Amino acid sequence: MTLTLYNTLTRRKETFTPLQAGKVQMYYCGVTVYDYCHLGHARACIVWDVVRRYLQWRGYQVKYIQNFTDIDDKILNRARDEGSSMQAVAERYIQAYFEDMDRLNIQRADAYPRATHTLDGIKRLVYELEQKGYAYPADGDVYYAVRQFNTYGKLSGRKLEDLQAGKSDRVNIEDPEYQKKKDPFDFALWKGAKAGEPAWESPWGAGRPGWHIECSAMVRDNLGETIDIHAGGADLIFPHHENEIAQSEAVTGKPLANYWMHNGMVTVDGEKMSKSLGNFITIRELLDRPTDPMAVRLFVLTAQYRKPIDFTDEAIAAATNGWHTLREGLLFGYQYGNQLGFEERGSHLIPEVVQRFQEEVDDDFNFPGGLTVLFELAKELRREGNILMHQGKTETPPEQLEQQWHTLVALAQVLGFEAEAETIVETNVTDGISDTEIENLIQMRLAAKKAKNFVEADRIRNELQAQGITLIDQPGGVTRWHRN
Template identity: 65%
Template sequence: MTLTLYNTLTRRQESFQTVEPGKVKMYCCGVTVYDYCHLGHARSYIVWDTIRRYLQWRGYQVHYIQNFTDIDDKILNRAREQGSTMEAVANRFIDAYFEDIRRLNVMDADEYPRATENIPAIIELIDALEEKDYAYAVGGDVYYRVERFPAYGKLSGQQLDQKQAGASGRVDSEDSEAKKQHPFDFALWKAAKPGEPAWDSPWGKGRPGWHIECSAMIRETLGTTIDIHGGGRDLINPHHENEIAQSEAATNQPLARYWMHNGMVMVDGAKMSKSLGNFITIRELLDGVGAHSHGPVDPMAVRLFVLQAHYRKPLDFTEQAIATASAQWKTLKEGLLFGYVHGEKLAFAHHVHQLDKGLIQEFETSGDDDFNFSKSLAVLFELSKKLQREGNLLVHEGKTETPPVELQKEWYTLVTLAQVLGLEAKQEVETPQSHGISDAEIEAFIQKRQDARKAKNFAEADRIRNELQAKGIILIDSREGSKWHRN
């Protein structure tokens, strides 16, 4: 089956054809780092992480970039409130981002460019737009001339006379509005203000506008045209619209072949917002603290909750919904641990890694249909419930209905496909012991695991990790490789 996905730009589902065969250049708009990440961030980055994992499973080499906006009015305001600096605030919440998002088993991006680290590239892009008469300077500010770009509005489907000011939540000052030639012209460069960070530029000291950052960082890290540009639906207008205008005016090439957007998170049917008092951070949810808490929630239950809705649809967070996801995770977890709990009694062979081709095809049929992981999960639940039932028979009757060789195949299939969705169960060991295993032996285990991951043998990689865990060795995966420590 051919992989197809919904393209916001064309408003239809299309076959996936990459710029370079077998390779995917993928960019996702990252967070503005002035506060802790919330449920909306959790949904977005779980979605793009799972799509990335699935593309890798389907054989693509994925280069995934996610930026950090580390210069912005919101960050500067937070620094003033706390008597701190922009850099200190940004670094604090970048660290918090990694703490929170890694708990949800979201893999690190290949690169995390920051706006402040790409000032020369930003200035170069603005300069190119000014040379082509798509930008104009006024009193140290530089604005993009929207009327100069005839295709402006093609992503959102809104013409200039239909657009609404302030859609981004970043409203310009009255002084800025007076400088504009058109109400929807937007800032590419902002003149320096007293006490704020600033960089030298051809237009005087200042700092970049929000939209230009992503255009410049995409060009620096991935090139002129990428395959997938992702983000939340709230970024379509005006952020992504403005990215298209900037990049395509400068290069005369499409910025992205496919524009993908995840749906918003609701809380009990209402939009999540601080003003409504229903704002929930990732750490509040996982740690069981805050006004809406009913106790800690397993990170894998949160991931499962997110994946049970199609990524483009709204996701309503309710107490009942998260309780249901938690119960379902217990079932899935029992299936994922089946081989560790019963494998020895059933004489599972460690060298056998067969997968059920029929179930894999069923899993991929859903995944290839615009990443419909909610349907792919049905395959995992079917396997989990069967393994749960067979485990109960083994405990109470001493035997299973299904031959052990078939159960081993089904278990490996479950573990492998769950790994594609980023759903992993940790083997619970009461008394981990690391005695008798040397550093050299640990490194050898890690190398075998890396080889298994490269070969997409996720079940074997998972088995090795859990074997090390049973010996009291904790693995931590990062971009630089796997690090370990003794428990």
């Protein structure tokens, strides 16, 4: 079976073939650390986390690098507003980033390069670009001359002559800054420092790097001149990734990345979630509602990663319910493993099910398809768990259940879903009514039932239900119970 993926560069699904057999070099354009991450960032991080996990599960040794942009106007503005430094602001939100992502069960990257730690590589690139005639200094700044790079636009599929400067209404091309450029689409490689701004020494004077150049430098420093997968949000295709290509390939003459992958946006009422629109919810806000982090993961993975996904309370509620189903399946072995004589081997997977999962996900990381397989297993296990809970035994062979459970746990792990056995213990620890009191009430209720006093019997059932105790009447006058 072969893994295929959609390559933005060619606008086609392609068979994935890494440069070096068995190894994958992967770079994900991370976040600018000037504020807390929102759900849009969570989606990107979850998607690339799972892509990486899946590649590893498929046997690849993955080197995964993710950057932090810690030099940026917005960080600077924030520092100015609160009277602190760019470094302090960046540091704070990097910490917050890790807190949020740990809660979402995002695996750590192999390295998190930062712009502030990459100055040497950046300056070297700018120098080389200048030597090769792709960059020109202008009044303390250095710009990239897009007209010099004749395949400019190949990633985003545009031609310079089709672009309209200022069309997005985000920049004012009357600004003196823009007047320095030879072409409106030239972009800054190096920005001369203004008074009071943090600055680094360079051959072009004191200043700081432009946004795009850091990624070119980081990829080169950490992974090499050509990598396998370069990933990021779809909103980065143009100009960010286009500019990275222009910078890197002008210098090396080699492809920056063989596969370009982009995740779709999170929308709210059909519109992109973003800081500027103000229609965002931060990861911590969402989790503190509270929302189960695994429900957030499920919400993200129910959509194909390239499509937009709309954030609504209903969608989160549905994902939460769905997660409860998966969780019941995942906890099955912890709850009933002893009773059924499960062994701690964990390697008895069902080959046909594993294969079906792989066939689904091999098709351009079709996680919704993979989830179908997980749900089938989880629902089956939940059913068996209910039967065990209500009848105390099941006809299904324990070996079969053990295999199903191990398969579910293993495949869920590939998508980053985990349910800890401790959560069962927690629900069993209660400072409410004691077992003895429950037993006594059940005896009273049985007596009431015998006397056909169903009003009293129902009163006791309701009283216990209110305290989280569910009674199960079985044939033969036996009543089982469990805490919810």
